[in-house]
Amino acid sequence: MTVVLSLLTQVLHIALMLAAAPTLAGAVSWLEARLSGRAGPPILAPWHDLVRLSRKTPISEDNVSAAASLAPAFALGATLSAAALVPSFTLGMALAPLADVLVIVSLLAAARAAAALAALDSGAARPGLAAQIASARAVLAEPAMMLAVVALGLIDGSFNLDLIVGQQREGLLLPAAASAVALTAMLALLFAEASGDGAALDQMQAGTGLALSRITVWLRRLVWIDLLGSLFLPVGMATADSAPLALLTGLAAWAVKLAAIAGGLSVVLTRLGKVPGHSLPDLLGVAALLALLATIMVLAGSGTA
Amino acid sequence: MSDPILLFVTIDAAALVLLGLCAAIVPLSAGTFLATLASGLGMLLCLPPLLLRAPASTLDLPVGPPGLALHLAFDPLAAFVLVIVFFAGTAVTAFQSAASPPCTPAELRETALCLAGTALTLLAADGVSLAIGLAVMTAAISPQGHRPQHGLLTPILLLAAICLLTPAGFAPRFDTIRTAPAEPTRSAIAAALGVAGVVILAGPRPAARSRFRDTLAAGMLIPAGLYVLLRVIADLAAGATQTGTGIVLLLAGGAIAVAEAWRAADHPDIDGSTACLTRRQAGLAVAGIGLALIARAADLPGAESFALAATLLAALGSGIAGVATTLATRAIGVSAGTIRLSRLGGLVHAMPMTAAALAGGLLGLAALPPGVGFAVLWLLFEALLSAPRTGGLLFQLPLALTGAAFALSAALATAAAVRLIGVALLGRPRTPQGAGAREARSPSRGILLALASLSGVAGVLPGLFLWLLAEPAIHGLTGAAPGARIGLALLLPSALAPSYLAFPVLALLALTTGAAIVVPRWVRKGSKPAGPWLDGLHPPVGLPFGEPAAQSAGHGFLPILPRLPLPRVPTLPALPRLRPPSATGAMWLLIAASSALLLLLACLA
Numbered sequence: 001m002t003v004v005l006s007l008l009t010q011v012l013h014i015a016l017m018l019a020a021a022p023t024l025a026g027a028v029s030w031l032e033a034r035l036s037g038r039a040g041p042p043i044l045a046p047w048h049d050l051v052r053l054s055r056k057t058p059i060s061e062d063n064v065s066a067a068a069s070l071a072p073a074f075a076l077g078a079t080l081s082a083a084a085l086v087p088s089f090t091l092g093m094a095l096a097p098l099a100d101v102l103v104i105v106s107l108l109a110a111a112r113a114a115a116a117l118a119a120l121d122s123g124a125a126r127p128g129l130a131a132q133i134a135s136a137r138a139v140l141a142e143p144a145m146m147l148a149v150v151a152l153g154l155i156d157g158s159f160n161l162d163l164i165v166g167q168q169r170e171g172l173l174l175p176a177a178a179s180a181v182a183l184t185a186m187l188a189l190l191f192a193e194a195s196g197d198g199a200a201l202d203q204m205q206a207g208t209g210l211a212l213s214r215i216t217v218w219l220r221r222l223v224w225i226d227l228l229g230s231l232f233l234p235v236g237m238a239t240a241d242s243a244p245l246a247l248l249t250g251l252a253a254w255a256v257k258l259a260a261i262a263g264g265l266s267v268v269l270t271r272l273g274k275v276p277g278h279s280l281p282d283l284l285g286v287a288a289l290l291a292l293l294a295t296i297m298v299l300a301g302s303g304t305a
Numbered sequence: 306m307s308d309p310i311l312l313f314v315t316i317d318a319a320a321l322v323l324l325g326l327c328a329a330i331v332p333l334s335a336g337t338f339l340a341t342l343a344s345g346l347g348m349l350l351c352l353p354p355l356l357l358r359a360p361a362s363t364l365d366l367p368v369g370p371p372g373l374a375l376h377l378a379f380d381p382l383a384a385f386v387l388v389i390v391f392f393a394g395t396a397v398t399a400f401q402s403a404a405s406p407p408c409t410p411a412e413l414r415e416t417a418l419c420l421a422g423t424a425l426t427l428l429a430a431d432g433v434s435l436a437i438g439l440a441v442m443t444a445a446i447s448p449q450g451h452r453p454q455h456g457l458l459t460p461i462l463l464l465a466a467i468c469l470l471t472p473a474g475f476a477p478r479f480d481t482i483r484t485a486p487a488e489p490t491r492s493a494i495a496a497a498l499g500v501a502g503v504v505i506l507a508g509p510r511p512a513a514r515s516r517f518r519d520t521l522a523a524g525m526l527i528p529a530g531l532y533v534l535l536r537v538i539a540d541l542a543a544g545a546t547q548t549g550t551g552i553v554l555l556l557a558g559g560a561i562a563v564a565e566a567w568r569a570a571d572h573p574d575i576d577g578s579t580a581c582l583t584r585r586q587a588g589l590a591v592a593g594i595g596l597a598l599i600a601r602a603a604d605l606p607g608a609e610s611f612a613l614a615a616t617l618l619a620a621l622g623s624g625i626a627g628v629a630t631t632l633a634t635r636a637i638g639v640s641a642g643t644i645r646l647s648r649l650g651g652l653v654h655a656m657p658m659t660a661a662a663l664a665g666g667l668l669g670l671a672a673l674p675p676g677v678g679f680a681v682l683w684l685l686f687e688a689l690l691s692a693p694r695t696g697g698l699l700f701q702l703p704l705a706l707t708g709a710a711f712a713l714s715a716a717l718a719t720a721a722a723v724r725l726i727g728v729a730l731l732g733r734p735r736t737p738q739g740a741g742a743r744e745a746r747s748p749s750r751g752i753l754l755a756l757a758s759l760s761g762v763a764g765v766l767p768g769l770f771l772w773l774l775a776e777p778a779i780h781g782l783t784g785a786a787p788g789a790r791i792g793l794a795l796l797l798p799s800a801l802a803p804s805y806l807a808f809p810v811l812a813l814l815a816l817t818t819g820a821a822i823v824v825p826r827w828v829r830k831g832s833k834p835a836g837p838w839l840d841g842l843h844p845p846v847g848l849p850f851g852e853p854a855a856q857s858a859g860h861g862f863l864p865i866l867p868r869l870p871l872p873r874v875p876t877l878p879a880l881p882r883l884r885p886p887s888a889t890g891a892m893w894l895l896i897a898a899s900s901a902l903l904l905l906l907a908c909l910a
Contacts, residue, residue, distance in 0.1 A: 054825065058832035065653045067731055070822070077818030084813065098809055102683055103674055107814070109716070110673045113723045120727030120857060123651070128857030131727060135720045135862045139570075142719070143712035150708060154690060208825035281864050292709050299694065299701035 003094075006240040009247070010084070010094040016254075017083045017226070021218040022046035024225070024262055028194075031266040046218065053211035064121050071118035072205065072212040078111035079219045086226045089250035091162050091169075092240035099161040101149035104227075108220060109142050115201045115213065122204035130200035133277075137196065140284035141189060147291035148185045151178060152231060154298045161230075169234040178297035183232050185290035190224050192283045194265055195275040222258075225265075229257040308362045310350050311379040311428070314387070315364065317347045318424040325417035325445065328410045336413050337402035344394035344420060351387045354379070358777055363480075369433055376478055378430035381777035382540070385617060386532040387427050388774060389624035393524025394420040396752055397517060400632050403748035406639070408517075415515055418445035423525045427532055432467030432477030435533075436460035442529070443506065446521060462502035463533060466495040470541050479541060486544020496550045499537035500557070503530040507587060516635060519576055523583040523627030528620040531590050535616070539597060539782050551598030552703050558592025559710030561585070566717035570863050574644045575729055576634045578721060582670040583627035585718060589681055590619035592707055596688045597782075599704075606783050608691035613782055615684035617775040618767060622677040625763060626669025629756035633663035636749060637729070641742040646725070647858040651734040655742040658750045660730040665757030669764055671722040672715035675807040675814070677760060680767035682715055683805045720862050728859040735853045765807050 026043040033040025042048075061068070085099040085107075116134050119127035153159040155178060156167045168179075202213035230237070236253025238246040275283050321343050328336055353359075361380035369375045397416055401408040422441030429435035439460040464477070470492065471477040472485040487495065507522060507530035538550060562585050569581035593616035600608035636659050637652060638644040653660040668676040689708050694701070734740035744750060763770050771779075 054828050058825075060832040060834050063733060065731060067653065073821035073825075074818050076821040077814055077816075080817040080821070081810070081813045084817070095813065097804075098806055098813065100683070100805055102679075102686060103805065103810055106672065106674050106679055106715075107810075109719055113673065113719055116723050117727050117731060120723075121731035123731075123733040123853070123856055125855040125857075128727075128732070129861075131723075132857055132861040135723055136864045139713075139716045139720050139862075139864055142716040143709065146712040146715070147709055150686060150689075150712070157690065159686065159690065208828070212821060212825065288709075292705065295708055296698070296702060296705040299705050300698040 002241045006092055006094040006096075009090050009092075009240050013088050013090070013093055014080070014084050016088060016251075017219065017222060018080070018215075020258065021083075021215060021222045022050060024222055024258060025218040027259075028262050028266050028269075031263060032270050035266060035270040046214070050211050050215065053206075053214070054208055056207035058207045058209070061122075063123060068118050068121040069209065071114040071121070072202075072209045072216070075111040075114040075118070076212045076216045076219070078107045078114065079216050079223065082107040082111070083219055083223050083226070085161065086223055087162060087165055087230050087237065088226055089254040090238040090240055090242070090247060091166060096162040097160070100159050101153055101161050101164070102146065102159055104161065104223075105142065105146045105149060108145075108223065109138065111216060111220065112138055115216065118209075118213075119201045119204070124204055127201065127203045130203065134201055137192075137280060137284060140281060140288055141192065144185060144284060144288035144291045145189055147288065147295055148182045148189070151182045151291060151294035151298050154295065155179065165230050165234050165237070168231060169237060178294045179232070181290055181297060182294040183228075185287045185294060186224075186228055186231075188283055188287035188290065190221075190228060190265065191268065192275060192280055192287065193221060193224055194269060195283075196277075196280060225258060225261045229254070229261055233257050308364070310354055311362050311364045311377060314347055314350050314379065314424065315366075315377060315428065317343050317350065318421045318428070321417045321421035321424070322441070325414045325421060328414035328417065331410075333407060333410060333413065334402065336410070336417075337398055337408065340398040340413060340417050340420075341395055341402060343417075344391050344398055347424065348388055348391035348395060351384050351391060355381060355384045355388065355774055355777065363430060373431070373433050373476055375429075375434045375437075376431040377428040377434060378479065379428060381781050382532065382535060383427045385774050385778045386528050386620065387424065389528045389621055390420065390423050390427065390525050393520075393528075393624050393628045396628050396632070396756055397520050397524060400749055400752050401517070403746055403752070404639075405746050405749075412515055412517055415445050416517060416521065418442075419521050419525055421445075423529045426529055430479045432464045432471070435467065436464040439463055439502075439506065439533075442526070446515075446518060446526070459502040459506040462498045462505070463537070466498035466502070466537055467541070469495040469498070470537075479536075482541045483543075487542060489547075492542035492544075492547060493550055495542055496538045496547065499534060500554070503534055506530050506533075507584075519580040519583070520628055520631040520635070522580065523631050524624050527583065527587045527590075527623045527627070531587065531594075531616060531620050534591065534594055535613075535782065539594060539601075539613075543601075543782075543784075547598045548602040551595045551602065552700075554595030554598065555592050555707050556595075556703050558588045558590070558595055559707040559714070561588030561591060562714035563710050563717065564588075566714045566721060567863065569721035570717050570724055573646055573859070575646055575649065575725060576631065576638065576644050578646070578725055579627075579630040579634050579667075579670075582667070582718060582721060583623050583631070585714060586619045586623045586627065586670060586678070586681070589685060589711070589714070590616040590623075592711070593619065593681075593685055593688065596685070596692060596707075600688065600692060601783075603693035603695070605691060605693060608688050608693075609783050610779050611684050611688035611691060613779045614771055614775060615681050615688060617778060618677065618684065618763075618771060619681045621763060621770060621774070622669055622681060622760070625756060626666045626677060626760040629662055629666035629753060629760055630670060632749075632756070633659050633666060633753050636745040636753065637663070637742070640745065641736075642738040643736070646728055648736050649729040649734075649739055650732045650853065650856060651730075651739065652742060653730045655734070655740065656744045659745050659753055662750075662753035662757040664726050664730065665754075665761055667722040667725060669757075669760035671718045673719060673722075675764045675811045677764040677767060678718065680764060680805065680807060682711060685711055717863075724859055724862045728857055732856045733853045735856070765811050767807060 026046045030040040030043050082104045084095055085104050116131040119131040152164050156164045202210055205213055236249050238250035324336060324339055361378060364377040366375040401412060419442055422438050422445055425441060426435055426438030429438050443457055443459055467477045470482045470487045475481045507526040565581045565585040565588055569578045572578040572581055593612045596612035597609045600612060640656060641649055670678050672678045672682045689704060692704055
């Protein structure tokens with residue numbers, strides 16, 4: 001029975017992540033516009049975009065390889081795999097044994113690499129430039145992300161995300177100061193992710209390829225938010241064998257967490273403005289240093305708690 | 306069982322020496338065939354004792370200096386590295402036999418002698434045999450017409466290290482050393498000498514080199530260098546507490562991994578870039594040895610076995626993925642007429658199989674799941690997780706810095722792989738010669754694809770490879786049952802703990818990617834062909850496919866480092882250039898120096 005429940009919750013989790021990604025992107029855009037005093041686009045505008053793009057006849061360029069058509073699908077597949085491993089409303093899903101934080105971070109890196117390869121395959125100048133910039137930023141962002149989650153794994157003694165979240169839920173993750181520094185690093189990374197021009201890599205795509213690229217970007221942002229929520233706000237999360245009421249509570253708590261983090265992100269983006277492209281490496285560098293500091297604090301002992 | 310096998314492997318190595326010496330007079334096709342046969346036979350000979358967990362065996366050869374007869378041994382560690390080396394030798398010699406243009410007798414001589422020297426190094430059970438094997442290796446890889454300048458330092462340094470570990474009055478045999486462990490100071494000096502020797506052997510990439518130097522470095526020099534480090538530091542000097550040596554190796558390995566990955570993402574040539582990625586694997590392996598020493602000093606066999614598994618898997622990755630990428634870059638260089646990244650492009654259309662092999666090899670060298678490079682990274686982080694937490698900030702700082710180095714190196718390696726694939730293989734050709742590149746010949750293609758496929762299998766089933774090939778060596782080095790239970794398709798820290806399951810991760814990735822491919826096609830079928838100009842612009846005259854030079858040329862894939870406000874160093878006056886003294890002058894200088902030394906000693910006395 002537990003196996004069936006864990007499978008069901010896993011399928012529900014993936015479906016919810018896929019449904020929430022465009023909705024959350026639309027909500028953030030709407031909220032940003034409202035906070036700026038504009039009417040803003042409808043919250044469901046990303047869904048309309050996806051439907052519109054999927055109705056277009058695909059264009060097969062004769063100068064590109066199969067990589068151009070397969071890379072957006074691979075990028076979405078890798079991001080969706082990462083999304084499937086990050087718990088949302090419940091722990092103990094069917095794929096929980098695979099939910100290694102290093103695997104999750106590396107799947108996101110693989111998705112980014114695939115998007116860059118698709119841009120380079122177009123053979124045009126501007127997507128190539130976008131791929132270079134994305135790669136240079138990833139050189140700073142990926143180690144920062146990896147170190148932040150490794151710091152949390154070192155506290156817990158395991159790199160499995162389910163175990164880390166479980167420990168965090170029980171309030172066992174010490175030293176708390178190191179957790180706070182890791183949280184700051186991850187918030188800086190989320191801010192950089194939201195400020196970056198994620199759509200620059202898909203300049204040469206159209207139709208379904210563009211739709212896949214868009215949903216990949218939205219899903220990646222949702223994975224970040226979900227990771228933050230589950231690691232640092234594991235409130236109300238159920239387990240796979242919980243009663244239906246506990247699962248419903250978990251769903252409600254997840255929705256509230258998403259809304260809170262997305263609202264906070266919108267407020268920050270509106271009040272502070274997006275980080276300019278030339279300053280993003282500085283922000284990413286600071287995030288990497290914070291993540292390193294968190295790792296040092298964890299390894300140096302619990303005296304900083 | 307392994308006694309006759311040791312004899313046959315020794316005969317095999319001797320036959321390779323003979324073949325290397327006679328390379329100039331043997332017909333080239335026969336020579337490459339014989340070299341392939343000898344390498345393949347060597348690999349097949351080493352596999353059964355490894356798979357059947359046969360005990361170590363020894364062989365005394367009645368040759369050598371008086372009282373220092375050569376002594377050979379065949380133990381699981383040597384057998385594991387021998388399998389890698391002979392496998393790489395088989396691939397290289399088979400590729401040479403099918404290469405177009407054909408390889409030269411000098412290249413055949415280099416490969417055969419390097420393989421024989423490496424085999425002798427791995428079989429050596431005393432300092433003299435080890436030094437002879439290393440001398441043969443270094444002499445073989447020196448380019449024709451160039452004297453081995455620093456290379457011969459390697460055997461001398463290693464011999465000195467072994468002699469330092471040997472008890473007074475005994476021959477420098479490994480079994481003697483194991484019975485009487487050396488004191489910590491001598492062990493530390495021996496470790497430093499060993500590291501220096503290995504760095505000279507496998508570190509620098511000489512400007513004057515043969516076409517297969519990078520391949521030999523990936524398949525033979527790096528695995529052999531790691532073996533020598535493990536043998537000298539982790540095996541022969543095992544009696545001493547080596548925390549300091551471990552920290553030094555840890556930091557050095559992390560620094561090498563970052564520096565080489567950075568160079569790989571910035572190198573103007575594809576062969577240089579792939580060589581740097583291979584040396585990055587060596588850096589990770591060295592860091593793994595350091596972690597193993599630290600864990601051993603703290604009596605943590607689980608962490609030690611993780612670190613050793615990472616080291617051996619890195620050697621395996623270098624031997625498979627490194628050889629695949631270096632051979633593929635060579636095939637590309639021959640066909641496209643250049644190895645300069647900014648002059649390549651669009652090779653996926655002209656050489657699809659070679660491009661696929663290069664991409665597969667790069668996946669193994671980068672740190673992306675489910676490649677073998679990612680399995681190495683995961684094992685290293687697991688070893689870091691299990692490392693001792695004592696010693697305060699001063700002791701833990703190197704561990705934290707090394708963790709940061711692992712993460713940074715992984716991101717840089719991914720950037721380097723994206724740059725190589727995106728600029729050289731994808732996009733459009735930049736030069737007419739690049740556009741006219743043709744696929745490598747059928748046997749060469751098959752070899753490249755087989756290597757890339759095997760690299761992929763090693764990435765998906767790292768536990769299987771470690772269980773089959775490396776577990777006896779890890780058991781022999783840790784002296785206890787492995788703390789890490791290694792299953793068929795997964796790497797487990799323990800029976801109950803969650804782990805890295807490469808095969809299920811691949812299945813999940815395939816499922817989600819398949820869905821992302823199928824669903825859009827199901828929603829909308831059929832596509833409209835179009836040219837490259839989608840934005841209404843007209844192509845320039847004479848360039849119907851646009852301006853290929855406007856594509857990314859491989860620059861700017863790395864962040865710009867901030868300029869530190871360092872004080873300006875005052876310019877020093879130019880020193881007079883000293884000419885080397887003549888023979889007579891050198892003799893007088895030697896006499897004067899000796900007299901000064903004697904005077905100094907007399908004064909001190």
